[in-house]
Amino acid sequence: MAEYSALQVIRNALGGNEHWKPLWRKPDPKPAYNVIIVGGGGHGLATAYYLASEHGIANVAVLEKGWLGSGNIGRNTTIVRSNYLLPENAAFYEHSMKMWETLSHELNYNVMFSQRGIINLFHTPAQEDEAARRGNAMLLNGVDARFVRPEELGKRMPALDLAGSSRLPVLGGLEQPRAGTARHDAVAWGYARAADRRGVDIIENCEVTGFIRDGTRVTGVNTTRGDIYARKIGVAVAGSTSRVLAMAGIDALPIESHVLQAFVTESVKPCLDCVVTYGGGHLYISQSDKGGLVFGGDIDGYNSYAQRGNLPIVEDVMSEVVELFPAFAKLRLLRSWGGVMDMSMDGSPIITAGPLPGMYLNAGWCYGGFKATPASGFCFAHTIATDEPHPLNAAFSLDRFYRGYVLDEKGQGATPWKH
Amino acid sequence: MIIPCPFCGPRDLAEFTYHGDAARAAARPAHGSTDQEAWDRHVYDRRNPAGSHAEIWQHAGGCRSHLRVVRDTRTHEITETTLYAPEVSQ
Amino acid sequence: MSGYRRPSGGKVIERGKSITFTFDGKQYFGLAGDTLASALIAGGVSVVGRSFKYHRPRGIVAAGVDEPNALVTVLGDGAREPNIRATEIEIHDGLVCESQNRFPSLDFDMRALNQLGGDALAAGFYYKTFMGPARWPFGGTRTWMAFERQIRRAAGLGRAGTESDTSRYDRVNAHCDTLVVGGGKPGIVQALEAARKRRRVIVCEIDPTLGGYASWSGDPDISAMITQLQAMDNVQILTRTTAWGIYDGNAVAALERVSDHRRDRAPGEARQRMWIIRAGHVALATGAFERPLVFPGNDRPGVMLASAAQRYAAMYGVLPGKRIAIVTNNDSAYTSAIALKARDANVITIIDLRSEVSGGARSIASVAGARLRTGQAVVATAGTGGLDSIQVAPFDHRTRRPTGRSEGISCDCLLMSGGWSPAIHLASHAGGAPRWDDTLKAFLAPEDGRDLSLHGAAAGDFVFGAGLSPAPAPVYEVRAPGKAFVDFQHDVTADDVRLAHREGFHSVEHVKRYTTLGMATDQGKTSSLPGQAILADALGRPLEQVGTTRFRPPFTPVSLGSIAAERFGDLHPERITPIHDWHVKNGARMVAAGHWQRPECYNRWKESVEQAYIREAKTVRRGVGIVDVSTLGKIDIQGPDAAAFLDRVYTNGFARLPVGKSRYGLMLREDGFVFDDGTTWRLAPDRYLMTTTTANAGPVMQHLEYYLNVIWPDIRVHLTSVTDQWAAMAVAGPHSRDVLAAIVIDTDVDNLTLPPMGIVHGRIAEVPVMICRLSFSGERAYEVYCGAHHGAHVWNALIAAGEPWGILPYGLEALGALRIEKGHVTGAEIDGRTTARDLNLDWMLSTKKPFIGSAMMDRLGLVPITRQALVGVVSINGEKFHGGSHIVESANPKKPGPSLGHVTAMCYSPVHDRYIGLALVSSGRARLGARLYATDPVRSASHVPVEIVRHVMVDPSGDRMHG
Amino acid sequence: MAEPFISTPVMAATAQSPIADALLPGEYGNLAIGAQVALSERFGLAICDVCAWPGLETKTANAIKRATGLAVTKRRDAVGEAAQGFQHAPGRWTVIAEDPSLAERLTRAVSANATVVDLAHGRTCLRIAGEAGTSVLAKLFAIDFAEKAFPVAKGLATSHHAVLAQIQRVDAQTFDLLVFRSYARTFFHALTRASEEFGYRIVPPRAGEPET
Numbered sequence A: 001m002a003e004y005s006a007l008q009v010i011r012n013a014l015g016g017n018e019h020w021k022p023l024w025r026k027p028d029p030k031p032a033y034n035v036i037i038v039g040g041g042g043h044g045l046a047t048a049y050y051l052a053s054e055h056g057i058a059n060v061a062v063l064e065k066g067w068l069g070s071g072n073i074g075r076n077t078t079i080v081r082s083n084y085l086l087p088e089n090a091a092f093y094e095h096s097m098k099m100w101e102t103l104s105h106e107l108n109y110n111v112m113f114s115q116r117g118i119i120n121l122f123h124t125p126a127q128e129d130e131a132a133r134r135g136n137a138m139l140l141n142g143v144d145a146r147f148v149r150p151e152e153l154g155k156r157m158p159a160l161d162l163a164g165s166s167r168l169p170v171l172g173g174l175e176q177p178r179a180g181t182a183r184h185d186a187v188a189w190g191y192a193r194a195a196d197r198r199g200v201d202i203i204e205n206c207e208v209t210g211f212i213r214d215g216t217r218v219t220g221v222n223t224t225r226g227d228i229y230a231r232k233i234g235v236a237v238a239g240s241t242s243r244v245l246a247m248a249g250i251d252a253l254p255i256e257s258h259v260l261q262a263f264v265t266e267s268v269k270p271c272l273d274c275v276v277t278y279g280g281g282h283l284y285i286s287q288s289d290k291g292g293l294v295f296g297g298d299i300d301g302y303n304s305y306a307q308r309g310n311l312p313i314v315e316d317v318m319s320e321v322v323e324l325f326p327a328f329a330k331l332r333l334l335r336s337w338g339g340v341m342d343m344s345m346d347g348s349p350i351i352t353a354g355p356l357p358g359m360y361l362n363a364g365w366c367y368g369g370f371k372a373t374p375a376s377g378f379c380f381a382h383t384i385a386t387d388e389p390h391p392l393n394a395a396f397s398l399d400r401f402y403r404g405y406v407l408d409e410k411g412q413g414a415t416p417w418k419h
Numbered sequence B: 001m002i003i004p005c006p007f008c009g010p011r012d013l014a015e016f017t018y019h020g021d022a023a024r025a026a027a028r029p030a031h032g033s034t035d036q037e038a039w040d041r042h043v044y045d046r047r048n049p050a051g052s053h054a055e056i057w058q059h060a061g062g063c064r065s066h067l068r069v070v071r072d073t074r075t076h077e078i079t080e081t082t083l084y085a086p087e088v089s090q
Numbered sequence C: 001m002s003g004y005r006r007p008s009g010g011k012v013i014e015r016g017k018s019i020t021f022t023f024d025g026k027q028y029f030g031l032a033g034d035t036l037a038s039a040l041i042a043g044g045v046s047v048v049g050r051s052f053k054y055h056r057p058r059g060i061v062a063a064g065v066d067e068p069n070a071l072v073t074v075l076g077d078g079a080r081e082p083n084i085r086a087t088e089i090e091i092h093d094g095l096v097c098e099s100q101n102r103f104p105s106l107d108f109d110m111r112a113l114n115q116l117g118g119d120a121l122a123a124g125f126y127y128k129t130f131m132g133p134a135r136w137p138f139g140g141t142r143t144w145m146a147f148e149r150q151i152r153r154a155a156g157l158g159r160a161g162t163e164s165d166t167s168r169y170d171r172v173n174a175h176c177d178t179l180v181v182g183g184g185k186p187g188i189v190q191a192l193e194a195a196r197k198r199r200r201v202i203v204c205e206i207d208p209t210l211g212g213y214a215s216w217s218g219d220p221d222i223s224a225m226i227t228q229l230q231a232m233d234n235v236q237i238l239t240r241t242t243a244w245g246i247y248d249g250n251a252v253a254a255l256e257r258v259s260d261h262r263r264d265r266a267p268g269e270a271r272q273r274m275w276i277i278r279a280g281h282v283a284l285a286t287g288a289f290e291r292p293l294v295f296p297g298n299d300r301p302g303v304m305l306a307s308a309a310q311r312y313a314a315m316y317g318v319l320p321g322k323r324i325a326i327v328t329n330n331d332s333a334y335t336s337a338i339a340l341k342a343r344d345a346n347v348i349t350i351i352d353l354r355s356e357v358s359g360g361a362r363s364i365a366s367v368a369g370a371r372l373r374t375g376q377a378v379v380a381t382a383g384t385g386g387l388d389s390i391q392v393a394p395f396d397h398r399t400r401r402p403t404g405r406s407e408g409i410s411c412d413c414l415l416m417s418g419g420w421s422p423a424i425h426l427a428s429h430a431g432g433a434p435r436w437d438d439t440l441k442a443f444l445a446p447e448d449g450r451d452l453s454l455h456g457a458a459a460g461d462f463v464f465g466a467g468l469s470p471a472p473a474p475v476y477e478v479r480a481p482g483k484a485f486v487d488f489q490h491d492v493t494a495d496d497v498r499l500a501h502r503e504g505f506h507s508v509e510h511v512k513r514y515t516t517l518g519m520a521t522d523q524g525k526t527s528s529l530p531g532q533a534i535l536a537d538a539l540g541r542p543l544e545q546v547g548t549t550r551f552r553p554p555f556t557p558v559s560l561g562s563i564a565a566e567r568f569g570d571l572h573p574e575r576i577t578p579i580h581d582w583h584v585k586n587g588a589r590m591v592a593a594g595h596w597q598r599p600e601c602y603n604r605w606k607e608s609v610e611q612a613y614i615r616e617a618k619t620v621r622r623g624v625g626i627v628d629v630s631t632l633g634k635i636d637i638q639g640p641d642a643a644a645f646l647d648r649v650y651t652n653g654f655a656r657l658p659v660g661k662s663r664y665g666l667m668l669r670e671d672g673f674v675f676d677d678g679t680t681w682r683l684a685p686d687r688y689l690m691t692t693t694t695a696n697a698g699p700v701m702q703h704l705e706y707y708l709n710v711i712w713p714d715i716r717v718h719l720t721s722v723t724d725q726w727a728a729m730a731v732a733g734p735h736s737r738d739v740l741a742a743i744v745i746d747t748d749v750d751n752l753t754l755p756p757m758g759i760v761h762g763r764i765a766e767v768p769v770m771i772c773r774l775s776f777s778g779e780r781a782y783e784v785y786c787g788a789h790h791g792a793h794v795w796n797a798l799i800a801a802g803e804p805w806g807i808l809p810y811g812l813e814a815l816g817a818l819r820i821e822k823g824h825v826t827g828a829e830i831d832g833r834t835t836a837r838d839l840n841l842d843w844m845l846s847t848k849k850p851f852i853g854s855a856m857m858d859r860l861g862l863v864p865i866t867r868q869a870l871v872g873v874v875s876i877n878g879e880k881f882h883g884g885s886h887i888v889e890s891a892n893p894k895k896p897g898p899s900l901g902h903v904t905a906m907c908y909s910p911v912h913d914r915y916i917g918l919a920l921v922s923s924g925r926a927r928l929g930a931r932l933y934a935t936d937p938v939r940s941a942s943h944v945p946v947e948i949v950r951h952v953m954v955d956p957s958g959d960r961m962h963g
Numbered sequence D: 001m002a003e004p005f006i007s008t009p010v011m012a013a014t015a016q017s018p019i020a021d022a023l024l025p026g027e028y029g030n031l032a033i034g035a036q037v038a039l040s041e042r043f044g045l046a047i048c049d050v051c052a053w054p055g056l057e058t059k060t061a062n063a064i065k066r067a068t069g070l071a072v073t074k075r076r077d078a079v080g081e082a083a084q085g086f087q088h089a090p091g092r093w094t095v096i097a098e099d100p101s102l103a104e105r106l107t108r109a110v111s112a113n114a115t116v117v118d119l120a121h122g123r124t125c126l127r128i129a130g131e132a133g134t135s136v137l138a139k140l141f142a143i144d145f146a147e148k149a150f151p152v153a154k155g156l157a158t159s160h161h162a163v164l165a166q167i168q169r170v171d172a173q174t175f176d177l178l179v180f181r182s183y184a185r186t187f188f189h190a191l192t193r194a195s196e197e198f199g200y201r202i203v204p205p206r207a208g209e210p211e212t
């Protein structure tokens, strides 16, 4: 099997690039598998890969209703970080960060993980204390963190307006230097290729339309390409979680679907070397390798499955961009889009066995599940393979809400659109 | 999005704040209820349907009324807006 | 390209009015009305930029917003404006532009890469390499990041500046019955029709003038129609205005370029203006985009869209070359040929990929004097700098390949036409799938049930002229050796599309993402369909099944400044208290608290903040101080059920609070966690004045309104925000009563008349005031309320009255220090994750009545004593520790061990003469007396031994405030 | 204990407008064709919020009419000589008058039909008049200012980003804007900025109104 390398690129180029093989096969579904993963997003594909690579379970199918990576993996703002406050989240996301650091090698696919740092700006003394609280939590949890003072910020981001036009000067920032961005689509493709190579069937254009039940136990799925049986069925469908579980008779979950928009400008030469977030609102910016400035802000704030947003958020986000970077006012918005997010009631994820026998659930990623992809796949595979949560996802249970063990990073309570 | 407030007329989304599923609000356990499971469900569980959704919005940047808005979560199309009255949602 | 200006003609230019502008440091002349593109073509400039990846020389291809190549940077008023299409810049005296991506300074690594040659840089090459070795020293992400740096530098188009944009942007909200997008003939027809029905109509058009294609194709009716439209009083015409997005409810976002085309601006005039138009009906008459053809060398400067040449000739009197060849798969190019001929162009040949051509087309070709070559194709182009010649060969349109020897034709301009794609972008923003029309070989707008219609070419209504067919041949590519470009700007070739297919990317969306086809600044306006056709060929499926990629706003790129509009440079509104100006005049450092501006402290004699607040706090403990607390949220609560309502929303009881008294109250969220606190005053049996924290004033109001309107509509209570009605100031300290006694009239303020939590009404310096004896500082203290307009007056009176006792104002920092000493909680402790028990406020949880949150507050996870609880921390050795420090057991700052909690707030305590703080510490109450460390590795690197103490660190018995 | 006061009328001698410093009479902006809008503050007014209990809206409207002479009904807003009133929410009116005893009179008139809250200090009333008035307002508010949609006397509640505002059309070219006092300075700044391109005049307070 041709492995990817610089040498191969040159060899193939000499052959007119005629000999490259498909990244994944296009198999027809088999009647039955050991494990079915519903959802060909980052998490579903990673889960399939780790089932095969960590647990030797290769008789696995990933069922994707559209084209692979058409969900949130294909539309996120690509930020990878582990700067969490709560220890449960910190441990999980830091594990993910470590996996990211070797992911391209592991997959033999360059996912372009660029550890250019993320800086959360703060603007008031109270915010500075909060930043210190978080930064100290990170260091005590073994995560890298440092304070960045305005002088350094000015040097690293010459276009940044430290004074702020309206009463919120930049007092400093909390940086996680190891954080950064990755090429979102490549993560899906890289996992798909690696899983395929280990025997996993990746089946596109195969929508799950129902569950086959034996009593309460889930034993298979109805799909647009026929019924498929499996001993275990993992659901990793992000924004579609409620819709899919409703097919199994679960009519309510601690999840709401909300749309988050993202934006990219026309490309320009490198002008922003790290990821930055604004503390005077809700905004994060980075620059893609192609040169576009990529922004995100608040979710639109109402239940939606529409994958597109509305104008007020567009205005808010652009207002914040030019507040921080008044030099960018003349740059131009090229494209905006939306994704449907699985907002959980405390803003933290769910990776668990259940809620029905034979079923496993991976959901509740809000707007932060891209960075989780490796650890999520790893833990979900563990949970499916062993029927026990991995210590890293033990806290991400479904019953934590009812028991009062919520993991509420933002302290917003059960108002999912505020997380 | 433009929401037709029954009192103010059509107004921009930016004037409204969201309060979620109207059916959930209507099904809130009675004040003083000690049915823990009912409270768990009420506080944490959501139907989150794809399709028609009766929901509550407050015209916070206008008349501050609470509205019951029937909206399709797949298309954002609004088919019904009334001032919120608890009976309607039951 | 050897373009030139004809001695006559040109609909929009003013002959006689010469304009001077600068391009790449060189002066050029154009005519008023020219675009930068038309002026450059007239000036014989053929290379205007370099391509994205291969840095190939590129010329002007189109005449409108679909231009993929000619992007320049406009150097205006200080701020750089990169990536502007030369076709949309109206030249004016003093315009300075520069080309982009032109002399890329590639460093050593990149050059090495380039030597690998084009094929190694094919689509997606970077996914397959640059991983480096798995292990140290180049392991992890190091290798990639080193290469990434070079790739990033090589990519990108223009350069963004660092100087702030000083121009102004505006927003206008508009409403109409009918919005017509596109001021071409079909748009004008729609507008007239709606206007005659007395509808309110808005028409927006990208160009400076109305008329569109009808105007440049010489439609005889068009100017009369324009005049007619302009005369209607119910029609508003917005030129230079691009509708760029349609949002839910027919809210249309449009960008007007108000003064970009002028050197000077009037006072207050914007550069650009964002229109938000709410329309009953939207009529889209946005025309269509001509498609290029894909053949080797099709990106050479001098190769242009046929309709673009026609437009340059008609509108600007400019011809793109002296010997023009045309290659086409459809009849519309014949219209272009004849139109060019009519303007004295020398159209030497028409090369038609089709083997059969209609009689109508044939006769046009002969009228145009162009030799018609059917069943032939361009298989190569040649020239240095611009185009010198093309190679033409017989062609089989089924195999897409040449079938015989090629023949050279010398020409300096090659026009191409691959048929037309209707501009359905706006109609597709809602996300429906466009429909394939197999006659037109084009995607038409989806039907999504909105109040929206399409007209003219946008609706697929193509009329190319008598005897001509609107149906192109379904062939867009000539497969011959050499790089044949699909997406000019992103350098995506036909081979790239096939490579993507070979690697398993079979969805159009995959091909887009893998090759970046259609992701450039033109968003594939011209290139999408040819790319999809090549994919369809590779898949062996009809184009209909392949589909098109999703359209998204904006239709064309929009400046970020225009979307921010009036908020650019003025993002956060400022909220000020009635005493604001006094604070500023008296040396206060103001800080933002949400939108509010509040004094942090009043610096004197160049004090530091810490020195100032310690001085202020001492004044309160020893004498008397005054603080502006007007920012507290205040809610008027009236009605027969007011008491019952408060009993439901507060954890503690308010029904039995006597009139004329106030009480501290605590609110939970429905999930049982603490939401907010504040005092509420009973002013009459059915009237209360509730106060909230500054930060939560809005959320508490919304919370109360929600319960009142939605959950308990039977409760008869009215709520009104009166935050702004009252100025509020707290007078605190042992001498506070003396100060009040000296100035308040119409009431006594002695302990009997005004005991703790009591309320009196009186007057200060003529002004009616309401005084409540409340203490946040732990000292004897009074909150004085008066009408906000009188606030400054009363404040001044109190300061004057307090002079004998040395009254001083104190700010937020001192307020914080005093409350920390006293163990009162604020937002730092009420962070949405703490319970009443965590904050030692369990005494406020009534057991006699249910309240919001009571059902959920005893869940398993909310009660363990191992939870983090509020305690005091005191520096043992006098060293300073910091807010945000974590509490740990280990004395070793290098190995601090796990976090037990964190310091929520700290201050220097004048009472204890050392640094103290509040902290949330796990099993906090069990740790009283423990010696732990406050560690702050991320900020100050301090690691300070602290003792855990009770959270109330001053006057736990409350004698001082009750005295 | 003294009676709780129902209202605190604005006393000319001691009151201060939040925008006093910004209200510098003169002409500003693009004066090429003269000032097309006039901006002023109506300081020192009595402003009340009257909120009817459900079912008692008509009675409340009648009471407002009795107390002020304004021809308000459940459906109609009114601008009178000495007072103005409009319904800004179902059953909820803003009433403005120059008479400082407004709150007291209203409270007496509505008796148990409604509640009255004095907002004389809590709101700042700005007036914008002139040809370009609606063009200026259209920059700040997503409201249809066409006379058909927004006839004379009508009042409504809306917002400019975080700043809530009530607007009443006093005549074809004149609008009164009520904004929260604390936001008034910021908002006035936005208003003048929006007016610049039309040229604007700041009009001094009327004679007899407090010198601020």
Ligand SMILES: Cc1cc2nc3c(=O)[nH]c(=O)nc-3n(C[C@H](O)[C@H](O)[C@H](O)COP(=O)(O)OP(=O)(O)OC[C@H]3O[C@@H](n4cnc5c(N)ncnc54)[C@H](O)[C@@H]3O)c2cc1C
Pocket: A038, A039, A040, A041, A042, A043, A044, A063, A064, A065, A066, A068, A069, A070, A071, A072, A073, A074, A075, A076, A077, A078, A079, A080, A206, A207, A208, A209, A236, A237, A238, A239, A240, A244, A260, A261, A262, A296, A337, A338, A339, A340, A341, A365, A366, A367, A368, A369, A370, A371, A372
């Ligand atoms: C705009 C935006 C910005 C974001 N930014 C970031 C960020 O910067 N950093 C970060 O960490 N996270 C970010 N996220 C979140 C992150 O993208 C998601 O949390 C994560 O991708 C979710 O996991 P996934 O990749 O498995 O989901 P998806 O990619 O959504 O995968 C779910 C898949 O399930 C498929 N599916 C659904 N229903 C069915 C069915 N019935 N049958 C078969 N298949 C089905 C869907 O088609 C989809 O492909 C962002 C999200 C959005 C929308």
Ligand SMILES: NC(=O)c1ccc[n+]([C@@H]2O[C@H](COP(=O)([O-])OP(=O)(O)OC[C@H]3O[C@@H](n4cnc5c(N)ncnc54)[C@H](O)[C@@H]3O)[C@@H](O)[C@H]2O)c1
Pocket: C181, C182, C183, C184, C185, C186, C204, C205, C206, C207, C211, C212, C213, C214, C241, C242, C243, C244, C285, C286, C287, C288, C289, C306, C307, C310, C332, C333, C335, C336, C423, C426, C455, C456, C457, C458, C462, C463, C464, C555
């Ligand atoms: N032989 C030929 O060259 C030939 C023959 C017939 C037709 N055509 C083409 O067919 C089309 C004629 O179509 P039509 O008469 O329906 O329209 P048109 O092209 O005359 O008018 C469309 C107008 O809409 C404007 N517009 C487009 N998008 C807009 C937006 N988002 N906001 C504001 N304005 C916008 C354009 O600037 C243009 O003026 C033209 O594109 C023309 O080139 C070409």
Ligand SMILES: Cc1cc2nc3c(=O)[nH]c(=O)nc-3n(C[C@H](O)[C@H](O)[C@H](O)COP(=O)(O)O)c2cc1C
Pocket: A074, A075, A076, A077, A078, A184, A262, A264, A288, A290, A292, A294, A307, A334, A335, A336, A337, A338, C509, C518, C519, C520, C523, C550, C552
């Ligand atoms: C990090 C990132 C960068 C992007 N950059 C571009 C870009 O340069 N050009 C572009 O057209 N789209 C860009 N997109 C957006 C995609 O075209 C697309 O809109 C997005 O993936 C969502 O898919 P959809 O619009 O098909 O629903 C980018 C998306 C992401 C997530």
Ligand SMILES: [Zn+2]
Pocket: B005, B006, B007, B008, B009, B059, B062, B063, B064, B065
């Ligand atoms: Zn309303």
